[in-house]
Amino acid sequence: MAVEPGRYFDETETITPEARERLQNENLYQAIGYAYRNAPFTRGLLDKAGVRPFSIRTVKDLEMLPIIRKNDLIEAQTASPPFGGLLAFPVAEVERVFISPGPIYEFQSSSIQWFARSMWAAGFRKGDIVVNTFTYHMSPAGTLFHEGLRQCGATVVVMGTGNTDALIKAMLDLQVTGFVGTPTYLMNVIKKAEEAGYNLILKFALKKTWFTGEMLPPSLRHIFEETYHLSTSQAYAVTEPGGAIAYECEEKSGLHLMDDYIVEIVDPQTGRRLKPGEVGEIVVTPIHNKSWGLVRFGTGDLSSLITAPCSCGRTAHKISGIVGRTGDAVKVRGMFVVAKQAEQVLGSFEQVAKFQIIVDRRASRDELCLKIELNSESGDTGKLEADIDKKFQEVCRVKPDKIEFLPPGTIPESHKTLEDIRKWE
Ligand SMILES: [Zn+2]
Numbered sequence: 001m002a003v004e005p006g007r008y009f010d011e012t013e014t015i016t017p018e019a020r021e022r023l024q025n026e027n028l029y030q031a032i033g034y035a036y037r038n039a040p041f042t043r044g045l046l047d048k049a050g051v052r053p054f055s056i057r058t059v060k061d062l063e064m065l066p067i068i069r070k071n072d073l074i075e076a077q078t079a080s081p082p083f084g085g086l087l088a089f090p091v092a093e094v095e096r097v098f099i100s101p102g103p104i105y106e107f108q109s110s111s112i113q114w115f116a117r118s119m120w121a122a123g124f125r126k127g128d129i130v131v132n133t134f135t136y137h138m139s140p141a142g143t144l145f146h147e148g149l150r151q152c153g154a155t156v157v158v159m160g161t162g163n164t165d166a167l168i169k170a171m172l173d174l175q176v177t178g179f180v181g182t183p184t185y186l187m188n189v190i191k192k193a194e195e196a197g198y199n200l201i202l203k204f205a206l207k208k209t210w211f212t213g214e215m216l217p218p219s220l221r222h223i224f225e226e227t228y229h230l231s232t233s234q235a236y237a238v239t240e241p242g243g244a245i246a247y248e249c250e251e252k253s254g255l256h257l258m259d260d261y262i263v264e265i266v267d268p269q270t271g272r273r274l275k276p277g278e279v280g281e282i283v284v285t286p287i288h289n290k291s292w293g294l295v296r297f298g299t300g301d302l303s304s305l306i307t308a309p310c311s312c313g314r315t316a317h318k319i320s321g322i323v324g325r326t327g328d329a330v331k332v333r334g335m336f337v338v339a340k341q342a343e344q345v346l347g348s349f350e351q352v353a354k355f356q357i358i359v360d361r362r363a364s365r366d367e368l369c370l371k372i373e374l375n376s377e378s379g380d381t382g383k384l385e386a387d388i389d390k391k392f393q394e395v396c397r398v399k400p401d402k403i404e405f406l407p408p409g410t411i412p413e414s415h416k417t418l419e420d421i422r423k424w425e
Contacts, residue, residue: 009113009120009152012259013314020259020315025058027287028262032056032295039293040085041076059262060273067271067283067298070240074102083107086293098140100239106140107292108242114258114288115148115235118247121256122210122233126153130178131171133185134213135161141213144243145180154178168193175205179230182213183220190228200228212237215321221252236322241284241297246319254306254318260288263319265305267336268298268326276307278397279336281326282319300326302338330359330420332366335397339417345395351375351384353408356415361422369402373411381405 008014015023035042036053046053051064076084082105087094094107124130130149136142142160149156157174159167167189170176179186186209193200200206209224211234224230235247236255245263246255257263261284265274268281282299286292302325306318324338331337337357346355354373359366370388374381385403393399 008314009117013117013256013316015315017315021059024259024262024287028059028062028285029054029057031285031287035088035293035295038088040080042086042088042293042295044085045295059264062262062264062285062296063272065296067266067268067281067296068294069298070102070104070300073104073240073294077102077105088293096143098143098239099138100140104240106240106242108140113148113151114244114260115144115237116151117258118233118235118244119145119148119152119154119210121247121249123208123231124149124152124154124178124210128152128154128177128208129157129174130154130180130208131157131159131167131176133159133161133167133179133181140239140243141237144237145210145212148244149178149180164189164192168196168198171204171206172198177205178208178210179206180210183211183216183224183234184214186211186224187220207231209233210235236282236301236303236319238282238284238297238299238301241286241294242288242292245282245284249310249312249314251310251312254310254320256310256314256316256318259316261286264296265303265319268329269331271296274305276305279304279323279329279338279341282322298326302326302329302336328418330418332359332368332398337368337396337398337418341396342392342417345391346370346372346388348391349384349388352388354411354415355417356411357418359418359420359422366422367401368398369404370400371404371406371411373406373408 033053036046045065049065055061073084076086087107089109093109096108098106100106132142132146132149134141134145136158146156157170157176190200208231216232216234221232224232233248236245237243238245241261244258245261246257248255264283265280266272266283267274274280279302282301282303284297284299285295301322303319303322306320310318323340329336329338342357346352351374352372353375356371358369358371361367388403389400
């Protein structure tokens with residue numbers, strides 16, 4: 001099949017899975033060796049774990065190392081300011097320093113193209129005029145997205161946060177074609193423009209949107225696409241390991257992983273890698289350059305790995321969207337269950353008005369019960385029960401032990417979606 005010219009940002013997006021695996025293992029080996037020699041933090045980490053740098057030859061070997069948390073970075077930089085022994089090259093080579101909450105000083109040494117692939121997949125090209133509504137202040141967001149847009153050839157309106165009236169005026173005056181920001185903010189902008197009497201479809205040239213910072217809910221995506229005829233795309237980015245981790249293609253069914261990182265989905269309690277489809281913590285090891293001596297950074301975000309080939313032609317594995325934070329997850333018979341996943345399942349059944357999940361433990365076995373209130377008196381719930389049971393297992397990977405249909409008003413108004421009532425005695 002002939003590839004349409006310009007469909008992909010670069011050829012790395014379509015290399016064979018085998019070639020990618022070889023490349024990633026090689027880059028990982030180089031990155032760990034370099035960090036061990038040059039970054040005292042990383043050397044200390046490996047020494048403490050009793051791991052020699054040359055033992056990390058494949059992604060699987062990373063399991064020998066502990067997961068580093070944001071707090072570890074804050075402690076390291078407090079104990080050994082300013083960079084906490086994470087800088088693997090001379091300070092004079094640092095191109096810029098970002099300051100993230102903590103504070104954590106992050107440094108970058110080279111120009112980067114990570115966001116460009118994501119912006120390209122979102123359709124930004126030369127000729128587009130794009131408002132970048134992320135902050136340019138201290139944190140990496142504004143600057144890095146700006147560069148990604150420029151690498152696609154688009155013209156960037158340096159907007160930053162906090163001035164919606166000026167933004168609306170600029171969008172109109174400059175006939176802006178693209179929006180980069182959070183989905184919530186775009187919805188606010190649309191509402192405010194409409195309140196001011198503007199017709200977004202007739203008066204504005206906006207066509208393309210790109211989001212990060214929060215996941216795009218399907219309901220909001222539907223409004224943007226169907227009501228306002230906007231194309232939508234999103235990316236997953238994490239500040240500490242340095243940027244873009246995954247990005248959406250036109251299939252909009254998961255986010256492709258960037259080759260600049262090793263991304264693992266692990267059990268946050270043990271650090272062990274989980275199988276595709278299982279929900280766990282996203283753990284990131286940058287292998288893109290030699291700047292950070294950061295290994296196995298635990299993001300605290302929950303997702304799952306998708307290894308099935310994508311029809312867009314990109315060959316990198318994908319992650320599903322972010323389904324919660326590690327604190328939200330309840331482990332049921334070895335699988336992490338998150339309220340948001342359950343909402344995704346139950347929300348797709350029109351008949352369901354309200355639901356609650358109770359996790360209990362009987363005879364040394366975890367039990368998961370779904371309590372459901374229906375919209376109206378429904379005679380035969382047999383088929384509904386079977387459908388919910390099937391979909392719940394597909395998405396959450398746990399079979400409900402019991403599905404109970406309750407009369408309206410039984411589930412308390414201020415209920416927790418996922419209630420863990422197990423007692424560990
Ligand atoms: Zn794809």
